[in-house]
Amino acid sequence: xxxxxxxxxxxxxxxxxxxQGEERPLSLSERVKLGLHLRVxxxxxxxxxQLRLMxxxxxxxxx
Amino acid sequence: xxxxxxxxxxxxxSRADTPFALTFVLRGVAARGFCRPRILxxxxxxxxxxxxxxxxxxYLLRVAQLQLRDQDVAEDVVQETLFAALTGRDGFSGRSxxxxxxxxxxKHKIVDVIRQKARQPVIEATFDEETDxxxxxxxxxxxxGWAAPPADWGDPENALSRREFFDVMEFCLEKLPAKTARVxxxxxxxxxxxxxxxxxxxxxANNLWVILYRARMALRECLERHWFSGQARA
Numbered sequence: 001x002x003x004x005x006x007x008x009x010x011x012x013x014x015x016x017x018x019x020q021g022e023e024r025p026l027s028l029s030e031r032v033k034l035g036l037h038l039r040v041x042x043x044x045x046x047x048x049x050q051l052r053l054m055x056x057x058x059x060x061x062x063x
Numbered sequence: 064x065x066x067x068x069x070x071x072x073x074x075x076x077s078r079a080d081t082p083f084a085l086t087f088v089l090r091g092v093a094a095r096g097f098c099r100p101r102i103l104x105x106x107x108x109x110x111x112x113x114x115x116x117x118x119x120x121x122y123l124l125r126v127a128q129l130q131l132r133d134q135d136v137a138e139d140v141v142q143e144t145l146f147a148a149l150t151g152r153d154g155f156s157g158r159s160x161x162x163x164x165x166x167x168x169x170k171h172k173i174v175d176v177i178r179q180k181a182r183q184p185v186i187e188a189t190f191d192e193e194t195d196x197x198x199x200x201x202x203x204x205x206x207x208g209w210a211a212p213p214a215d216w217g218d219p220e221n222a223l224s225r226r227e228f229f230d231v232m233e234f235c236l237e238k239l240p241a242k243t244a245r246v247x248x249x250x251x252x253x254x255x256x257x258x259x260x261x262x263x264x265x266x267x268a269n270n271l272w273v274i275l276y277r278a279r280m281a282l283r284e285c286l287e288r289h290w291f292s293g294q295a296r297a
Contacts, residue, residue, distance in 0.1 A: 010207020019276040023250075023257045024268070043212035050283055053219045058251045061229060062126075062166045063159075 009033045014044045018051055112152055116145050119165050126166070126252055129236055130173050130245045140176060144169045170253040177263050202280060213283070216291040228290060235285035239278055246271065247278035 009017075014037045017030050026034065038045050106113035123144060127137035147168055148155070155164050204210050222228040236244060246264065249255045255263075261271055 010203070011209050012203040012207040015280070016272075016276055019279050020272045023272055023275065043209050046213045046215070047283070050213055050216060050219075050287075051279060053216070053223075054279065054282060054286070055251070057223055057228070057232060060223060061232065062252050062254075063163055 009037045011037075011041060011044050014038070014041065015047055018044070018048050022051075022055075106149065113149055115161055116148050116165070119162050120145065122162065123165060123169055125233055126248060127169060127173060130248045130253075131176060132241045132245070136176060140169065140172045144172050147172075166253065170255065173249075173253070174255075174263055181263075181265070202284075214287055214292060216287070219291075222290060231290045232282075232286065235282050235289065238285060239281055243274050243278045243281070246274045247282075250275060 014034055017026055017034045020026065021034075038048060107117050108114075120141060123141045124137055127140050128134060131137050131140065144165060148165055155161065202210055216222075236248070239247065246260060246266075249260050249263075250257070257268065257271055260266075261268055266274075
């Protein structure tokens, strides 16, 4: 079951949505698919955390 | 108002005993921007506010250079920013840091330069070469899974407390393709809204998303390789 959910959306797509989420509101469908993917994909969850850290680092860079 | 005369960033001064030919050469060097006057310099000695502004010059230059990729123009823009800050110090509310305030002034100066450039008939290379996602597919397998999944970054908060981490980040930002870096800096450091960036650079929203995605992927990879994989630094 989890295996199938992971493959509803690929890591390639998930990372694009994670990035685009900073610029535009994701659609309901995108949010649901992304949320399910992140629950089962450790690599993309890690990527999401790293995106947040980079944003934080760039924030401190200008302060 | 501080005087721009006399001193230059290289410490050169016109002297009566300088041979005429040499004076001419030095003027030429100064005019080409290798050795421009430091407007703030005379004020720095007597004015703590000017001295504080001056401490942010290197940061402002890096940020400007990353967006403009032209050392001369970047120096001009930073000089104007510092001068505007010095003469407009009453506009500094103290609610944000001086650095953040300067970043805000720099943002307007950079947008002005980009607008002027856009009006010039010189056609810049299009963004196409940097918005093509093809070579990024190497990051993922054919089935869309990670080719090399992100590594564990350990205790990333520790990185944010280290000055060297920010040196590595600057290094990684400088490695980004020129236009990718410009867009990324406008978005993440200048904090321009997406539609402002699209308007100023005449790119589509889709171009913008692709460019920012590429920038984030490249920055992530570079930080991982040059900082987080060397956990000796942790």
